[in-house]
Amino acid sequence: xxxxxxYLLAALVHRNNPDIIPEATDAASGNTxxxxxxxxxxxxxDEVNKEKVALQTxxxxxxxxxxxxxxxxxxxxxxxxxxxxxxxxxxxxKEFKSSFVNMHNKxxxxxxxxxxxxxxxxxxxxxxxxxxxxxxGGGTNN
Numbered sequence: 583x584x585x586x587x588x589y590l591l592a593a594l595v596h597r598n599n600p601d602i603i604p605e606a607t608d609a610a611s612g613n614t615x616x617x618x619x620x621x622x623x624x625x626x627x628d629e630v631n632k633e634k635v636a637l638q639t640x641x642x643x644x645x646x647x648x649x650x651x652x653x654x655x656x657x658x659x660x661x662x663x664x665x666x667x668x669x670x671x672x673x674x675x676k677e678f679k680s681s682f683v684n685m686h687n688k689x690x691x692x693x694x695x696x697x698x699x700x701x702x703x704x705x706x707x708x709x710x711x712x713x714x715x716x717x718x719g720g721g722t723n724n
Contacts, residue, residue, distance in 0.1 A: 602689055661709045668707050 613621075672679070675682065682700070683693030690696060705711055 664707070664709055668704055671704055672701065675704070 679697060682696050686693035688695040704716070
């Protein structure tokens with residue numbers, strides 16, 4: 583079959599379609615990709631804001647009520663892990679106190695004081711001490 587026949591068939595089928603333009607240079611230029619993306623982003627932002635303002639469903643309310651205790655438990659778990667980490671470090675310091683003191687006696691001459699400063703700085707890392715320091719307005723340094 584002749585290729586011109588295919589073009590003729592396409593022209594006959596789509597002759598009333600306003601989107602078909604015989605010359606590409608005659609077509610009006612549309613929005614650029616950046617403009618389209620900006621419009622879509624604005625539309626999405628509006629939709630998100632509307633969803634925030636819209637009344638929640640019962641399921642949404644239940645999920646939100648479950649998330650609050652879950653967040654509290656996660657904070658407590660993180661706090662307990664932090665306490666355990668400091669506790670293990672303090673136990674190691676206690677176990678190797680003599681080595682620590684001897685090492686600092688050789689370098690600075692005051693190993694016991696360095697040991698006490700290190701232990702105090704570890705104790706300051708405990709969550710209860712951080713909270714206490716925050717309430718004091720800075721706490722005290724030993």
